[in-house]
Amino acid sequence: MKKMIFAVALVLSGFAVKVADAQLKVNFNLNIGSQPDWGPTGYDHVEYYYLPDIDAYYYVPGHQYVYRQNNTWVRTATLPPRYRNFDVYNSYKVVINQPEPWRNQAAIRAKYARYKGQRGRQTIIRDSRDNKYRNHWKDGRHDNGHGNDHGRPDKGNGHH
Numbered sequence: 001m002k003k004m005i006f007a008v009a010l011v012l013s014g015f016a017v018k019v020a021d022a023q024l025k026v027n028f029n030l031n032i033g034s035q036p037d038w039g040p041t042g043y044d045h046v047e048y049y050y051l052p053d054i055d056a057y058y059y060v061p062g063h064q065y066v067y068r069q070n071n072t073w074v075r076t077a078t079l080p081p082r083y084r085n086f087d088v089y090n091s092y093k094v095v096i097n098q099p100e101p102w103r104n105q106a107a108i109r110a111k112y113a114r115y116k117g118q119r120g121r122q123t124i125i126r127d128s129r130d131n132k133y134r135n136h137w138k139d140g141r142h143d144n145g146h147g148n149d150h151g152r153p154d155k156g157n158g159h160h
Contacts, residue, residue: 031044031045031046031060031061034060034061034063035060035125036058036060036063036088036125037089037124037125037126037136038088038089038093038124038125038126039060039093039124039125040093040095040122040123040124040125041122041123041124041125041128041130041133042123043095044132045097046060046095046097047059047060047061047096047097047098047099048060048066048095048096048097048098048101049093049094049095049096050093050094050095050096050101050108050112051086051088051091051092051093051094052091052092052094052109052112052113052115052116052118053086053091053092053116053117054067054079054083054086054091055067055068055105055109056068056079056083057096057101057102058088058093059075062075063077064076064077065077065078065079066102067079067080067083068102073102089124089126090119090120091118091119092115092116092118092119092121092122093122094112094115096108
C-alpha cells in the first residue's frame, strides 16, 4: 500500500512540474506589454535593449536603465544628466536576451559597434500599426510622443 501511495504521489508531482513549467514559458515568452513605446517592433520577448550610442542597457522587466557610473553598473528608472540629449526614440536598440549582458561588455560593444550613430533605422512600437501593440495606444490612437507633462517629446529619460 505504501508503494502504491508513493507511486501515485510521484505521478501527481510530475503533472505539477509540467503545469508549472508551462506557466513559466508563457510568462517568459511574452512581454510585449512591458516593452517601452520606443522599443523596436518584432519582438515578443525582450530582456534587455543594448543602446550602443551610450553603451548602456534598458532592462525591460524592471523598467530600468543599466549603465556604468564610477566603474560600477547601476540600475535606475531614468538616465543620468550626462545623457539628457540622448533620444531613445531615434537611436538604435539591440535586443539582448541573456542575463546580465554587461558581464560580456567588451564582446557586446565590439559586436554592435556598427550600430552606433544609426538614427531612425528601426520601426518603434509607438509608430507600429500591428495589433499586438494595441495596449501601447492611447484612446485608440498612437501616443504622439508627448506623454510627459511638459508637452515636449519624451527623450527616454524613464518614461515609456
